C-alpha cells in the first residue's frame with residue numbers, strides 16, 4: 102500500500118539525513134520526499150511517500166517517531182486528505198499545429214504556460230501524482246525535453262491538523 | 266566570568282557528577298586535555314586504544330546504571346570509537362561520547378584528521394550533535410546526557426570542533442532540559458494493562474520472558490514480586506540474566522539458541538506469554554513462524570518500535586517495566602483474583618519433566634578441563650557475587666549458562682553486536698566503578714587478543730581483574746558451526762602461533778598462571794582470588810578443544826527443535 106507520511110521535524114542541520122539514513126539502513130523505500138520550513142521557522146514539514154505492507158509501514162512510523170528530531174507525524178492516508186504535486190515540464194513547440202496542440206493539452210489539465218520561446222513551452226501543472234502521470238502520458242513522448250516534479254505534499258481534510 | 270569551550274566541557278562534567286572519563290588525547294581535543302589537567306574532580310583514564318575507552322565506559326554504565334563517558338580526538342580517534350558505540354547502541358547502554366573535530370572553518374575541507382563523525386555514527390547512536398557555537402555547548406551536553414539516560418537508553422555522540430573549545434562564553438550549568446521532540450513515555454495505558462491482567466490471570470500455561478529492559482530499568486524488585494505473587498515460570502534472555510535470581514525455583518534458565526531445554530520447551534507450549542523488556546531477537550525466537558505457536562502474547566516495552574517488530578503481539582503496552590508492573594500488581598491485588606492452581610500445578614509438573622533432562626550436563630570425569638567446570642568452580646569460589654564480564658564466543662554462552670546470576674548488573678556482555686574484544690576493557694570500567702568488588706573477565710584466546718593492549722592500562726591503574734581465558738586453541742564458536750553445518754571443514758577457525766599468555770601477562774607486569782588439569786582448577790582459582798587478590802591475574806586454562814555449547818537451536822529451526830548433548 103502507498104502511504105503519505107507527514108512529519109514535523111526540528112529545522113536543524115542533519116535532520117533530513119537522519120530520515121534518509123533511516124530508510125536506507127532499514128531497507129524501506131522512499132518514493133518521494135519533500136521538505137521545507139513551516140510558518141514557524143524552527144520546524145520543517147516533510148512529506149514522505151512510501152510503499153509497504155501494514156507491518157512495514159507501522160515500523161516506519163515507529164522508527165520515524167523514535168528519531169529525536171521528529172516532533173510529530175501523521176499518516177495522511179489513514180484519513181481523508183488532499184495531496185498535491187507540482188510539475189514543470191518543458192516541451193518542444195515548433196510550428197502552429199504543434200504549439201496549438203500542446204496548449205490545448207495544457208488547458209485540459211489546467212496547466213499554465215509559464216515560459217515561451219519560438220521552439221519551446223514550459224508548462225506548470227499541479228494535482229495529485231496520477232494527474233501528473235496522465236499529463237505526461239497525454240503528450241507526445243518525443244516532444245518532452247525535461248520534467249521536474251516537486252514530490253508529493255499533503256494535508257488532511259477538515260479540522261484535523263498536524264501541529265504542535 | 267567567561268570560560269573557554271574546553272573549560273566548559275570540564276566544568277559541565279563536574280557539575281553533571283561525572284567521576285570517570287575514559288579517553289585518549291589528540292590534536293583536536295588538546296584544549297580539553299589542558300582543562301582536565303588543571304582540575305582533579307573528573308578522573309581521566311588513559312586507555313591504550315579508543316575502542317577500549319568506549320567499552321570501558323560501557324562496562325561502567327552496565328554495572329552502575331550511570332552513563333559512561335568517553336573523550337576521543339577527531340579522525341582516527343572517532344573511527345576507533347565506533348565499534349564501542351555500536352556495541353552500546355545494540356544493547357541500549359547509556360553513554361556520552363565526546364569526539365574532537367577539526368575547526369569549524371575547516372569542516373568539509375578534508376582537513377588533517379577530519380572525518381564526518383556525526384555522519385559515521387548516525388546509524389549507531391541514539392542521537393548525535395555537532396556543536397558549532399560555544400554558546401550552545403553546555404545546553405547540548407545537557408541534552409546529550411538526558412537523551413542517553415532516559416527512555417530506551419543509548420549512546421549519544423557530541424562532536425566538538427577545536428575552535429569551539431577555544432572560544433569563550435558565559436557558563437551556567439543547565440539544571441533542566443526540555444525538548445518538545447523528545448518525551449519518553451513511562452506510564453502504560455490503563456486499558457491495555459487491564460486487558461493484559463485479565464489474560465495473565467486466566468492463563469493455564471503462563472510464561473514470563475524477561476530481558477535487558479528489566480536490568481536497564483532497575484526493575485528486578487517489581488519483577489520478583491510479580492513472578493512470586495503469580496508463581497509463574499520465568500526465563501531470561503541473555504541480556505536479562507540476573508534480572509530474576511537464577512537460584513530461584515521459578516527460574517527455568519536462559520532461552521533461545523543456547524537456552525535450556527525447559528525454557529525453550531515451555532516457550533513452545535505456553536498459552537500466555539508475557540514479554541517484559543525483551544525485544545524478540547532472532548537468537549531468542551528461532552524460526553518466528555514456529556515461535557510460541559499456542560500463545561497470546563503481551564509485550565511491555567518502553568520503545569514502541571520494539572513491539573510487533575519481529576513477532577506480532579496481542580497486547581502491546583508501551584511503558585517502563587517498573588511502572589507497568591507496579592500497576593499490574595496493584596490491579597491483581599485489588600481484584601483478589603488468584604491464578605488457576607490446578608492448571609499451574611500441571612504446568613509445573615510438565616516443566617519439571619523437561620528439567621529432568623538435565624540439558625546442561627557435561628562429562629565430569631574427563632581428563633581434560635571442561636570449560637563448564639571452570640565456570641561452576643568460579644561461581645563457587647566467588648560465591649556467585651562477582652561482576653562477570655565476558656567476551657564473545659562459546660565461553661560467553663557457557664558463562665551465561667553456568668554462572669548463576671542472582672543479581673542484576675553483574676553479567677556484563679555484548680549481546681546484540683557480539684563484539685569480540687569487549688570483555689577486558691569492559692571489566693576495567695566495572696572495576697573503576699566498584700574498586701573493592703571481584704571483577705572477572707571470561708574470555709577466549711581469540712577474543713582477548715582483540716584488546717590485549719589494555720593489560721597495560723590495568724597496570725597503570727592497578728586494576729585487580731581476574732582474567733579467565735578458556736583457551737581451546739580455536740575460534741570455538743566458529744569451529745562449532747563448522748562442525749555442525751559445514752561438514753567439519755574448519756576454515757580459519759584454528760589459531761596457530763598463540764602467544765605464551767603467562768609470559769605475556771608477566772611482561773605487562775601482572776601475574777600469569779597456566780592450568781591444564783581439572784584437578785588444579787579449584788586451587789588455582791582460589792590462589793588468584795586470595796593470594797593475588799590485589800593483582801591482575803591472567804589464568805590461561807587449556808580446555809577441551811572439542812567441547813561444544815549445548816543445547817543449540819540451529820538456524821531456521823523452532824525453539825523446540827534443539828540439538829541436545
Ligand SMILES: Cc1cc2nc3c(=O)[nH]c(=O)nc-3n(C[C@H](O)[C@H](O)[C@H](O)COP(=O)(O)OP(=O)(O)OC[C@H]3O[C@@H](n4cnc5c(N)ncnc54)[C@H](O)[C@@H]3O)c2cc1C
Nearest residue numbers: 476477478482503504521522523544567585586680681683
Ligand atoms: C554468540 C551469541 C549467542 C547468543 N545466544 C543467545 C541465546 O541463546 N539466548 C539469548 O537470549 N540471547 C543470546 N544472545 C544475545 C542476543 O543476541 C540478544 O542480545 C539478546 O537476546 C537480546 O536481549 P533482550 O531481548 O533482553 O533485549 P535488549 O537488547 O536487552 O533490549 C532491551 C529491550 O528492553 C526495552 N527497554 C529498555 N529499557 C526499558 C524500560 N525502562 N522499560 C521497558 N522496556 C525497556 C528496550 O526497548 C528493548 O526492547 C547471543 C549473543 C551472542 C553474541
Ligand SMILES: Cc1ncc(C[n+]2csc(CCOP(=O)(O)OP(=O)(O)O)c2C)c(N)n1
Nearest residue numbers: 658659660683685709710711712740741742
Ligand atoms: C569483532 C568480531 N569478529 C568476529 C566475530 C565472529 N566470532 C564470533 S565468536 C568467534 C570466536 C571467538 O573465539 P574465542 O574468543 O577463542 O572464543 P571461543 O568461542 O573459542 O570460546 C568469532 C570469530 C565477532 N563476534 N566479533
Ligand SMILES: [Mg+2]
Nearest residue numbers: 709710739741
Ligand atoms: Mg577459543
